[in-house]
Amino acid sequence: MTVFGSLAIILGMAAVGGVLARLLKLPSVIGYIVAGMALSAVVKIPIIELMGQLGVTLLLFLVGLELPIATLKKIGSTAMVVGIGQIAITFVLGTLIATALGFAVTPAMYIGIALTFGSTVIVVNLLSAKRDLQSLYGRIAIGVLLVQDFVAIGILVVLSGLGQSGFMVGNLFWVIIKSVVLVGLTIWLSEKILPRLFDFVGKTTEVIFVVALAWCLVIAASISHPAVGFTVEIGGFLAGLALANAASNLQIISRVRPLRDFFMTWFFVALGANIALSDIGSIIWPGTILSAFVLIGKPLIVMFILGVMGYKKRVAFLAAVTVAQVSEFSLVILTLALRIGHIDAKVLSLVGFVAIVTMSVSTYLISNAQAIYRKIGKYLWIFERKAKLTDLGTKKEWKNHVVLFGHNRTGTILRPVLQKLGHEVLVVDFDPQIVESLGPQAIYGDVADYDLYDEIGLSSAVAVISTVSDMGDNLQLLEFLKKLKNKPLSIVTADDAREGEILYKRGADYVLVPHTVGGEYLAGILEHHGLSADYFRSPKMRRIFSMS
Known part of the structure; x- marks a missing residue:
């Protein structure tokens, strides 16, 4: 051959x-x-x-x-x-x-x-x-x-x-x-x-x-x-x-x-x-x-x-x-x-x-x-032990609080603002270092862990905010919130407008699309300041963009 x-x-x-x-x-x-x-x-x-x-x-x-x-x-x-x-x-x-x-x-x-x-x-x-x-x-x-x-x-x-x-x-x-x-x-x-x-x-x-x-x-x-x-x-x-x-x-x-x-x-x-x-x-x-x-x-x-x-x-x-x-x-x-x-x-x-x-x-x-x-x-x-990683951070019973899923770049900006408004904020994150650094204000886990929902008191929260853009996880969260007698305010994150529409239809009160918000924010700056090099190079602007 x-x-x-x-x-x-x-x-x-x-x-x-x-x-x-x-x-x-x-x-x-x-x-x-x-x-x-x-x-x-x-x-x-x-x-x-x-x-x-x-x-x-x-x-x-x-x-x-x-x-x-x-x-x-x-x-x-x-x-x-x-x-x-x-x-x-x-x-x-x-x-x-x-x-x-x-x-x-x-x-x-x-x-x-x-x-x-x-x-x-x-x-x-x-x-x-x-x-x-x-x-x-x-x-x-x-x-x-x-x-x-x-x-x-x-x-x-x-x-x-x-x-x-x-x-x-x-x-x-x-x-x-x-x-x-x-x-x-x-x-x-x-x-x-x-x-x-x-x-x-x-x-x-x-x-x-x-x-x-x-x-x-x-x-x-x-x-x-x-x-x-x-x-x-x-x-x-x-x-x-x-x-x-x-x-x-x-x-x-x-x-x-x-x-x-x-x-x-x-x-x-x-x-x-x-x-x-x-x-x-x-x-x-x-x-x-x-x-x-x-x-x-x-x-x-x-x-x-x-x-x-x-x-x-x-x-x-x-x-x-x-x-x-x-x-x-x-x-x-x-x-x-x-x-x-x-x-x-x-x-x-x-x-x-x-x-x-x-x-x-x-x-x-x-x-x-x-x-x-x-x-x-x-x-x-049988595979769980009493000393769980979810014991990292909070051990109190939470009521009338805000649950913040994800202490990422968006979460780090939102948490101090919510606290300044007088709300108790419970952060849920899967990074043990973040949880340990926040102490009693955080718990170890992620938005997809529905076994965690009762432990963090979703049924008694005034608002639930997910900074995680995973579509499936957010849909699961919204489905759980819909079944609650007193449904808290729900704010979730999407990757694009198409996903945002789906999340709205499934019960989200507000959907954050970071790229869209960033574009709208920049458009607003251009309307007020044009292409001013001095403004964009100012320490204030550089500090804002480093946080976003």
Whole structure:
């Protein structure tokens, strides 16, 4: 078969699989894997493996670009504790389950590792579609997934350096030394040399893509040299990490991402091609057990940790559901383990089966998490502890007060004005530092947490103000307020006029559209002062705009 014929068959099958997956509202990754399985039953095409390896190299190149070291500082303590705790517990339990299913120690450990990671890509896409990325549980979930990504990259680096030598103490020590040296050199280059070079190259948009791609492949090839001893995939990651601080890194990301997606399609097709249809019968039973552990066990682990930390059952449940799948990184790790001879193809086939099942089911779970919680939430009290995070701040019984959801830029302006008018103001925010700083005037939570509504006394409030622009959360709040005997004044926030109209129809007394208000305010200034440079440059104007 010609090269073009091979390309046509592979991409044609992948396209069909991706479209069918989308029609079923499943991640396209599942369609690509199934396409590879179907393809393996018809014909063997060696080029798939090479293209898939290039896809993983570009994937890790972009991971390095989008993962500057400063990102670690932005991961909150909650995400760090939950992420590390979930990885450790899942790994131990997953390894024990795999051992009980008859796997040897090393394959069982790899299975345990593979089950620990969740898919950042799938979760971000689903939460973005639900507009929940900025919710309390959304921030926790993304933070936990970032921690998992860091750990997964560390495992890939170690495996890449070990190769076929095995987990001997001396070998592991030497790999760690080489890794530290390479990462240190990469960070030095990213701060001292490469930003200037790529900022110069970035002035020509046509050239920056070619130079960045050449840099990635040259470093990948160099790192994979026997004298260095790592794989091309890790070379791609280090090449990306070295460019993380370049001003032109956003240009590089935007241009490389479509190419990455194209070659990652090949990786998932190749993964499916490695799942022998003849093995399906032997992996269904262990695959079903491991899938059940991922779909049920992992969320329970996360709920337990969040409960111990004081989070309420709703936030714990919604955050926990997001980890109920196997990650793309899990498949990358096992593919590397297969290549260096640590596992056999059956282990990769098994985890591939688990990936298909868990990615499919978790998509449904995440999309319908709110509805599921309403049905089972009353049974989840066991995961709450008496010392809840909602105990941060207020413990008094509130009456005739104003409830202010969100102490953001708008909230910080409104609160002192309301207090000046003689109103008691109760702030509800999901930032513990804000709650602690406000003391008894604040409580920990968010507008979507309807279990909190009774605790903050909405039924006895004179006004409820939401500075959060999430449409679904505000509709939920308005629906609750409509049922009250004495409905308080309701002021909510919308992203645009269309959403504002919907909120008015659902009972809002006033809808704040920040961009519209800002435009009207600026128009009023122009009417009175024109384009007076002295007025706009006055300290008074700069103070006002810095607060808005």
